[in-house]
Amino acid sequence: xxxxxxxxSSGVFLGWSLGANDAANIFGTAVATKMxxxxxxxxxxxxxxxxxxxxxxxxxxxxxxxxxxVNKLAGAFIVALSAAVTVxxxxxxxxxxxxxxxxxxxxxxxxxxxxxxxxxxxxxKITGSWVFSPILSAIIAFIFFHLVKRIIxxxxxxxxxxxxxxxxxxxxxxxxxxxxxxxNNIGNVMGVFINSSPFKDITVPGLFRFSSIQQLFLVxxxxxxxxxxxxxxxxxxxxxxxIFKLSPVTAFVVVLAxxxxxxxxxxxxxxxxxxxxxxxxxxxxxxxxxxAVVGAVMxxxxxxxxxxxxFRKLGHIAIGWIATPVASAVLSYIALFFMQNVFMQDVxx
Amino acid sequence: xxxxxxxxxxxxxxxxxxxxxxxxxxGLIFNExxxxxVTGKRDKFENKYKDITALESETDNVRRxxxxxxxxxMLIPESRGDVLGILETLDDIVDVCEKVLEKFSIETxxxxxxxxxxxxxxxxxxxxxxxxxxxxxxxxxxxIAMVSNYVNKVQxxxxxxxxxxxxxxxxxxxxxxxxxxSHKIQLGYFAEKIAAVSDVSERVxxxxxxxxxxxxx
Numbered sequence: 001x002x003x004x005x006x007x008x009s010s011g012v013f014l015g016w017s018l019g020a021n022d023a024a025n026i027f028g029t030a031v032a033t034k035m036x037x038x039x040x041x042x043x044x045x046x047x048x049x050x051x052x053x054x055x056x057x058x059x060x061x062x063x064x065x066x067x068x069x070v071n072k073l074a075g076a077f078i079v080a081l082s083a084a085v086t087v088x089x090x091x092x093x094x095x096x097x098x099x100x101x102x103x104x105x106x107x108x109x110x111x112x113x114x115x116x117x118x119x120x121x122x123x124x125k126i127t128g129s130w131v132f133s134p135i136l137s138a139i140i141a142f143i144f145f146h147l148v149k150r151i152i153x154x155x156x157x158x159x160x161x162x163x164x165x166x167x168x169x170x171x172x173x174x175x176x177x178x179x180x181x182x183x184n185n186i187g188n189v190m191g192v193f194i195n196s197s198p199f200k201d202i203t204v205p206g207l208f209r210f211s212s213i214q215q216l217f218l219v220x221x222x223x224x225x226x227x228x229x230x231x232x233x234x235x236x237x238x239x240x241x242x243i244f245k246l247s248p249v250t251a252f253v254v255v256l257a258x259x260x261x262x263x264x265x266x267x268x269x270x271x272x273x274x275x276x277x278x279x280x281x282x283x284x285x286x287x288x289x290x291x292a293v294v295g296a297v298m299x300x301x302x303x304x305x306x307x308x309x310x311f312r313k314l315g316h317i318a319i320g321w322i323a324t325p326v327a328s329a330v331l332s333y334i335a336l337f338f339m340q341n342v343f344m345q346d347v348x349x
Numbered sequence: 350x351x352x353x354x355x356x357x358x359x360x361x362x363x364x365x366x367x368x369x370x371x372x373x374x375x376g377l378i379f380n381e382x383x384x385x386x387v388t389g390k391r392d393k394f395e396n397k398y399k400d401i402t403a404l405e406s407e408t409d410n411v412r413r414x415x416x417x418x419x420x421x422x423m424l425i426p427e428s429r430g431d432v433l434g435i436l437e438t439l440d441d442i443v444d445v446c447e448k449v450l451e452k453f454s455i456e457t458x459x460x461x462x463x464x465x466x467x468x469x470x471x472x473x474x475x476x477x478x479x480x481x482x483x484x485x486x487x488x489x490x491x492x493i494a495m496v497s498n499y500v501n502k503v504q505x506x507x508x509x510x511x512x513x514x515x516x517x518x519x520x521x522x523x524x525x526x527x528x529x530x531s532h533k534i535q536l537g538y539f540a541e542k543i544a545a546v547s548d549v550s551e552r553v554x555x556x557x558x559x560x561x562x563x564x565x566x
Binding site for chain 2: 153156157158159160161163164247
């Protein structure tokens with residue numbers, strides 16, 4: 001049991017760092033502009049991240065499973081730890097980093113180490129989504145921005161009521177964003193443990209079935225929520241007041257657009273509906289919430305007709321697509337070597 | 350939750366609308382008061398002076414209530430400072446209007462026939478500036494795109510008032526009808542004070558323009 005807890009700890013650590021960093025994308029502006037108290041934001045995001053992870057986390061996780069089925073607990077521990085260390089190291093170095101990109105690199109590192117061929121279809125699906133997600137987020141933000149602007153200008157809502165509506169709106173999209181973040185990103189945190197899950201299905205006949213994967217996601221969700229509570233306040237204030245400086249209404253559009261983007265890349269139900277309508281469906285892939293936010297902010301800049309786009313920021317994102325997985329893959333490969341040859345643990349089966 | 354927010358914001362909306370109505374009324378009373386004084390209707394003037402004194406303390410109370418609600422209900426954390434800034438500078442308009450009528454009531458300056466029209470026109474322009482600045486403030490709360498339209502109008506009236514003020518002062522100081530230099534100084538001072546109402550209106554407009562830019566999404 002202690003060994004199981006120890007091996008899961010790297011996933012929990014990764015979850016904690018995801019909660020600490022990414023919840024700020026959802027509630028950052030609202031908290032920094034004091035539209036919502038941090039406690040309210042933390043409770044809402046914690047609860048809905050867990051709900052999103054347990055209910056809707058399977059889709060994006062299974063794509064990671066297709067990329068590389070890490071089948072030993074010790075191997076999964078190293079893969080998650082490598083991703084977590086990469087995230088931590090790149091964050092400390094001030095480089096843009098995404099948990100999604102780190103875990104993919106770490107899985108590829110495991111594939112190399114275990115001589116498992118990397119499924120190129122999954123890999124292209126994943127990397128394609130990384131490029132497409134900020135663009136989609138920008139498009140959604142562009143459309144929503146015009147829509148919201150038109151509504152505000154034509155409805156002549158009093159400033160006081162607009163403020164009250166904005167606050168409700170920020171809470172509602174924040175809840176949706178937390179749910180989508182949990183659904184989309186839980187795979188990053190717990191996906192690698194699926195094939196070696198130590199949990200057993202719990203079934204109460206006629207009432208409910210709580211699968212081992214859902215139990216795993218619950219643990220990951222709690223880790224993310226813990227990260228939100230313990231460390232995200234500072235990040236929220238930095239994100240909310242330092243980098244973007246959005247008005248509350250613009251923040252609402254940014255959170256809405258990035259949450260919709262996270263949602264469409266996580267929802268199996270939406271995928272089934274699109275497929276049944278013979279429409280192109282979105283692949284279920286963990287994407288970066290930070291990059292979705294950057295995309296949304298760019299979409300709004302375009303809608304406002306701001307000249308001189310911040311190409312440096314776009315360049316940073318593109319560097320992240322390559323640098324993060326490569327760093328994480330190398331680290332994962334080396335760490336797996338040590339785990340196998342120094343600590344004598346089976347890292348693949 | 351919707352009702353919870355709506356009730357609070359609706360009550361504040363009503364308070365703010367009521368406050369703006371009072372500022373408009375202050376401008377109108379001011380105009381009527383000056384008109385009554387200049388045309389020699391002293392009883393009517395004293396009534397207007399009483400009215401504006403009562404209105405001034407009423408606006409102070411309403412503003413205090415709004416301030417309390419804005420902060421205690423934590424509405425508009427981002428821009429409540431701006432809202433209060435507007436309300437407080439609008440309050441300056443009411444104060445100046447009251448002070449001018451008070452000075453007339455205390456000092457009872459003699460208004461000669463040749464300067465009556467200019468005094469009336471000056472009070473009229475200042476009153477129009479007050480009316481438009483209140484319209485601008487209403488636009489700030491409901492239709493931000495219209496703010497600049499009202500700001501332009503206020504600037505126009507303020508400019509016109511400046512011209513009349515200068516013209517009136519020149520007439521006063523070059524007049525042979527007024528013998529005492531101290532009387533000329535006093536009348537010049539009254540011309541300045543009446544025009545000051547439009548100056549304060551313009552100052553509110555400057556704030557309104559900046560806040561309107563900030564509010565644009």
